[in-house]
Amino acid sequence: MENFRILLLLPFFLLSLILSPRTTTAQLSPNYYANICPNVESIVRGVVAQKMNQSPIAGPASLRLLFHDCFVAGCDASVMLISPVGDDEWRSPEDMTLKPEGFDVIISAKAAVDSDPQCTNKVSCADIIAIAARDAVALSRGPFYTVELGRYDGKISTKSSVVLPHPEFNLDQLNSMFGAFGLTQTDMIALSGAHTIGAAGCPSFYNRLYNYAPNQPTDPSMNQGFAAQLQQTCPRVFSPSAFAFLDATTSATFDNVYYQNLQRGMGLLGSDQVLFTDPRSANTVNQFASNQIVFFTAFVDAITKMGRIGVKTAVDGEIRRDCRFVN
Structure with missing residues (x-):
């Protein structure tokens, strides 16, 4: 996302x-x-x-x-x-x-x-x-x-x-978009935990490294050591194929380290890091960071709820023979 x-x-x-x-x-x-x-x-x-x-x-x-x-x-x-x-x-x-x-x-x-x-x-x-x-x-x-x-x-x-959702979203924007689908703030934070695996291209976080604000080139909520590493991966002029892992610590494992990274200022996207920097959501991040079972339980509940959005029936849908084309 x-x-x-x-x-x-x-x-x-x-x-x-x-x-x-x-x-x-x-x-x-x-x-x-x-x-x-x-x-x-x-x-x-x-x-x-x-x-x-x-x-x-x-x-x-x-x-x-x-x-x-x-x-x-x-x-x-x-x-x-x-x-x-x-x-x-x-x-x-x-x-x-x-x-x-x-x-x-x-x-x-x-x-x-x-x-x-x-x-x-x-x-x-x-x-x-x-x-x-x-x-x-x-x-x-x-x-x-x-x-x-x-x-x-x-x-x-x-x-x-x-x-x-966009990588620049603040907490209110995230809550509004997820809330439109009947998902709570806790659901949104749990679903954001999907970023414990996967990667993002440099344009997703470029502004956090170089163009954040006048006289503030780097997002102050970002761990400065982490920012320096990302600047090596994504210099001002970067390769179109350049990317960084959403979870810089355990990028191939679905775990709660994503939330521990947020506590250290190592959220890759602005919409990741805001979950910890905004006090209205920080407590949930702390709970997930300290207890992986709590995170897993919340994630399963949230993704199950998300899987019910806009379900089609035989009246307005079909069983496609080829997923790429309507029958």
């Missing part, structure tokens, strides 16, 4: 409040596929494990897909759709930072599921995204949790619909 620019944010944000998808739980069930495709979770898990062994990017990229999907048109795999005229979510400025490894995981998992004759064209891409995100967390030594299933795939994907 990084690498975005604040551009005409207010009108788009107000529109998102009006059009924000509602949460739906009636059709979701952990046992939804028990008599339809009983092996779906083990099939998806096998693909996620294989892809993560092949590339360390595959795990965080898969987890990030779920956030970007649910926060736009709901958890309906609209983020996967490819428009023949280029008007799709994936090609919005805010989604073009999504890594191909994440899309590859979902496409490969869909093919593996459909290769089982009992499952062919019976499992939605939206559910595969939700399962893959859970497996990415668990295989990174995070919590293994039950995924509610039964989503249908959406049929609409547009660039203009993409409004997501």
Whole structure:
């Protein structure tokens, strides 16, 4: 959830409040596929494990897909759709930072599921995204949790619909955006803990290093030793491929060290560090930093709630044969 620019944010944000998808739980069930495709979770898990062994990017990229999907048109795999005229979510400025490894995981998992004759064209891409995100967390030594299933795939994907949290957001902006989807401040802080794995490109935090304020080139909330390291990674003129890990300490492990880093001024994004510098949220950061079980419990609760946003049914959705195209 990084690498975005604040551009005409207010009108788009107000529109998102009006059009924000509602949460739906009636059709979701952990046992939804028990008599339809009983092996779906083990099939998806096998693909996620294989892809993560092949590339360390595959795990965080898969987890990030779920956030970007649910926060736009709901958890309906609209983020996967490819428009023949280029008007799709994936090609919005805010989604073009999504890594191909994440899309590859979902496409490969869909093919593996459909290769089982009992499952062919019976499992939605939206559910595969939700399962893959859970497996990415668990295989990174995070919590293994039950995924509610039964989503249908959406049929609409547009660039203009993409409004997501920005790395410059303050606490009020974060709470407003997450609150529009029925998520609390604690949910938001727990979901931000997904930044315990993955990385961000230099534009996401460049202004914190060089252009923070007049006579204050570096964000004062940033640990100055950490800032110096980042300036080596991302000099004033940097390579387009330059990046830094969101958790500089345990970047491949899903743990609570992300919050401990915030306590030390080592949050990579401004929207990370503000969770600790703002006294209204600092206590929750301290709780998560001191007790990993508390963090894991809050994360599972929050991502489960997020997975209910904008769920499609057979009335307004379908089971896509190819995750990239409507049937």
